[in-house]
Amino acid sequence: MVSLRRVLKSLKDYRFAAIGAFVSLLLLTVANAITPQLFRWGIDQGITPKNLSIALQSAGWMVVAAIARGLFNFGQSFWAEAASQGVAYQLRNQIFSKIQNLSFSYHDQAQTSQLLTRVTSDIEQIRTFVGTSFIQVLGAIVTLVTISTILLVMNWRLALITLTVVPIAGWLLAQFFSKNSTLFGQVQEQLGDLNAVLQENLQGVRVVKAFVRESTELSRYTMLNNELVTANMKTIRAIRGTFPIIFLLSNLITLAVVGYGGAEVINQRFSIGELVAFNSYLLFILQPILLIGFAAPAIAQAAASAKRVYEVVDTEIDIRDRRGAIPFEQCGGRITFENVSFRYPGATIEALKEVSFETKPNELIAILGMTGSGKSTIMNLIPRFYDVRSGSVRIDGRDVRDFTLASLRSRIGIVFQSTTLFSGTIRENIAYADSDASLDRVIEVAKTAQIHDFISELPDGYDTLVGERGVGLSGGQKQRIAIARTLLTDYRILILDDSTSAVDAQTASQIQAALDDLMRRKTCTAFVIAQRISTVQNADRILLMDKGRLVAQGTHDELMATSPLYGAILESQMKRSSVQLPANQRS
Numbered sequence: 001m002v003s004l005r006r007v008l009k010s011l012k013d014y015r016f017a018a019i020g021a022f023v024s025l026l027l028l029t030v031a032n033a034i035t036p037q038l039f040r041w042g043i044d045q046g047i048t049p050k051n052l053s054i055a056l057q058s059a060g061w062m063v064v065a066a067i068a069r070g071l072f073n074f075g076q077s078f079w080a081e082a083a084s085q086g087v088a089y090q091l092r093n094q095i096f097s098k099i100q101n102l103s104f105s106y107h108d109q110a111q112t113s114q115l116l117t118r119v120t121s122d123i124e125q126i127r128t129f130v131g132t133s134f135i136q137v138l139g140a141i142v143t144l145v146t147i148s149t150i151l152l153v154m155n156w157r158l159a160l161i162t163l164t165v166v167p168i169a170g171w172l173l174a175q176f177f178s179k180n181s182t183l184f185g186q187v188q189e190q191l192g193d194l195n196a197v198l199q200e201n202l203q204g205v206r207v208v209k210a211f212v213r214e215s216t217e218l219s220r221y222t223m224l225n226n227e228l229v230t231a232n233m234k235t236i237r238a239i240r241g242t243f244p245i246i247f248l249l250s251n252l253i254t255l256a257v258v259g260y261g262g263a264e265v266i267n268q269r270f271s272i273g274e275l276v277a278f279n280s281y282l283l284f285i286l287q288p289i290l291l292i293g294f295a296a297p298a299i300a301q302a303a304a305s306a307k308r309v310y311e312v313v314d315t316e317i318d319i320r321d322r323r324g325a326i327p328f329e330q331c332g333g334r335i336t337f338e339n340v341s342f343r344y345p346g347a348t349i350e351a352l353k354e355v356s357f358e359t360k361p362n363e364l365i366a367i368l369g370m371t372g373s374g375k376s377t378i379m380n381l382i383p384r385f386y387d388v389r390s391g392s393v394r395i396d397g398r399d400v401r402d403f404t405l406a407s408l409r410s411r412i413g414i415v416f417q418s419t420t421l422f423s424g425t426i427r428e429n430i431a432y433a434d435s436d437a438s439l440d441r442v443i444e445v446a447k448t449a450q451i452h453d454f455i456s457e458l459p460d461g462y463d464t465l466v467g468e469r470g471v472g473l474s475g476g477q478k479q480r481i482a483i484a485r486t487l488l489t490d491y492r493i494l495i496l497d498d499s500t501s502a503v504d505a506q507t508a509s510q511i512q513a514a515l516d517d518l519m520r521r522k523t524c525t526a527f528v529i530a531q532r533i534s535t536v537q538n539a540d541r542i543l544l545m546d547k548g549r550l551v552a553q554g555t556h557d558e559l560m561a562t563s564p565l566y567g568a569i570l571e572s573q574m575k576r577s578s579v580q581l582p583a584n585q586r587s
C-alpha cells in the first residue's frame with residue numbers, strides 16, 4: 001500500500017488531468033444524487049396530485065440530468081485515463097533509465113525476463129489502477145458519503161438499517177486485502193518465470209532444435225503455464241470466498257427498504273415519492289460497494305506490481321561517480337594493478353588474487369591463461385564494470401574511481417568476447433558510439449576490421465539491415481563489425497577480449513596486423529586476451545594468469561625459457577590453430 005501511495009503522489013506531475021477527473025467525479029455524484037429527488041418531486045407534486053405540468057417538468061429535468069451524467073462520466077474516464085497514461089509513461093522511463101545505469105553485478109543476478117515483466121505487465125497493472133480502479137473507488141467513496149447523508153436526512157431510521165451493510169462490507173474487504181496481498185505478488189512473479197522460459201527459448205531456439213529438445217521445452221513451459229493458472233485460480237478462489245457475501249448483504253437491504261419503508265408509508269410518515277426516491281438511492285449505495293468489491297483485486301494486484309517496479313527504481317547504483325570525480329582526458333599509458341583481489345557478487349571463490357603489474361606507455365600487453373583463469377576479469381576492472389574489493393587499479397597514478405564513469409568508459413575501446421549487434425543498418429551498428437560519423441570514417445574502420453569488402457558486396461552495402469542480435473551475419477562477420485564499431489570510438493586504451501576467435505586464421509592475422517598498427521599509433525596502452533600465437537609473439541609483454549593469480553610476466557622468449565605453464569598453453573594453442581588453419585596454410 002506504501003507503493004500505491006507513491007504512485008498516487010506521482011499524479012502531481014499530471015495534476016491538470018487528475019483535477020479534471022476529480023471535478024468530473026464530483027459533478028457526476030451531484031447529477032446522480034439529484035435524479036431520485038426529481039423522481040420524488042415528480043411523484044409527490046406531479047403524479048399524486050395529478051399535476052401534469054410538474055410531472056412533465058420533472059421528466060424533462062431527468063433527461064437533462066441523464067445527459068449531464070453521461071458527459072461527466074466521459075470527462076471522468078477521459079481525464080483519469082490521461083493521468084494514468086502519464087504515470088505509466090513516467091514509470092516506464094524511470095525504470096528504463098535505472099536499468100541503463102545499474103552495474104554489471106546487478107544484471108549478473110537479475111533475470112532479464114523479470115525485468116521485462118516489470119516494465120510491461122507490472123506497469124500496465126499500475127496504469128489500470130490509476131485509470132480505472134482508483135477513480136472507481138474514489139467515486140464510490142464520494143457517492144457513499146453523499147448518498148448516506150441524503151438518506152439520513154430523508155429518514156434516519158430507515159437509513160441506519162440500510163447503511164449497516166457498509167461497515168460489514170468494509171470489514172470483509174479489509175480482511176480480503178490483508179490475507180491476499182502476497183497472492184497477487186506471486187501471480188506477477190509466476191508470469192515473470194513464464195516469460196523467462198519464453199525468452200530463453202527464443203534466444204536459444206537454434207540450440208533447442210539442434211538437440212531436438214522441443215518437447216522438453218514445451219513441457220517446461222506447460223508446467224510453468226499450469227503454475228500460473230493455479231496461482232490465478234487461487235486469487236479467483238479468494239475473490240469467490242469474499243464477494244458473494246458482500247453481494248448477498250447488499251441485496252438484503254432492498255428487503256429492509258421495501259418492508260420497513262412500506263410500513264412507514266402506510267403509517268403516513270413517508271410519502272410514496274420519498275419511498276421511490278429512497279429505493280432509487282439504494283442503487284447508489286449498492287453500486288459503490290460492488291465497484292469497490294470489483295476494484296479490490298485489481299488494487300491488490302497493482303499494489304504488488306508497484307512494489308516490484310519501485311524495487312528496481314530504488315536499487316542502489318553501486319558503481320557511480322564519486323563526489324568530485326574528474327574527467328579522464330589525457331592518458332600517459334601507465335596502468336597499475338596493485339594487490340588487486342576480486343570476487344564476483346555471489347561467487348564463493350576469488351576471480352583475482354593479489355594481482356599486481358604496471359604497464360608502460362604504448363605497451364601492447366597480451367594476457368594469456370587457461371579458461372577461467374581471470375583474463376576477462378582483469379579487463380572488467382579497468383573501465384569499472386566492477387569495482388575492486390581490495391587493492392587498486394590506477395591510470396597514471398590515479399585510482400580509476402577518481403574519474404567520471406562516462407569519460408573513463410568513452411576513452412576505453414572494448415571488443416567483447418561475445419558480440420551484440422542491434423537491429424538497424426550495418427552503418428548504424430558501426431557508428432553506434434558516434435551516430436554522426438561520416439560514411440568515409442565508417443568505411444575506414446570497416447577496412448581496418450577487414451569487413452569492408454564483404455559489406456560492399458551486399459546489395460544495400462552499408463545500409464543493409466541487420467536483424468536482432470545480428471541475425472543474418474556469420475559469427476566472424478559480426479565480430480569484425482564489433483571491432484569496427486570499437487575502432488570508431490575515441491579510445492585511448494584498447495581492450496580486445498578474444499576478439500578474433502570466430503574468424504579464420506588468415507583473416508585473423510590480417511585484422512591483427514591492422515590492429516597492431518592502430519594500437520601502437522592511437523593508443524597509450526592496449527590489452528589483448530591472447531588466443532593466437534601471433535598475438536603473443538607481437539606483444540611487448542605477456543601476463544600469464546593461472547587460477548586468478550598472475551604467475552609470470554615477460555616477453556615470449558623470456559616466458560619460453562622460464563615458465564613450463566606458458567609452454568604448455570602455447571602448445572595447446574598451436575594444436576588448436578593447426579586444426580583451424582586450412583591445409584594449404586599449415587607450415
Ligand SMILES: Nc1ncnc2c1ncn2[C@@H]1O[C@H](COP(=O)(O)OP(=O)(O)OP(=O)(O)O)[C@@H](O)[C@H]1O
Pocket residue numbers: 108344345347351369370371372373374375376377378417
Ligand atoms: N559474472 C560473473 N559472476 C560470477 N563469477 C564469474 C563471473 N564472470 C566470471 N566469473 C568467474 O570468475 C572466474 C574468472 O573468469 P574470467 O571470465 O575472468 O576468466 P577468463 O580467463 O577470461 O576465461 P575464458 O578464457 O574462458 O574467457 C571464473 O572462475 C568464472 O567462473
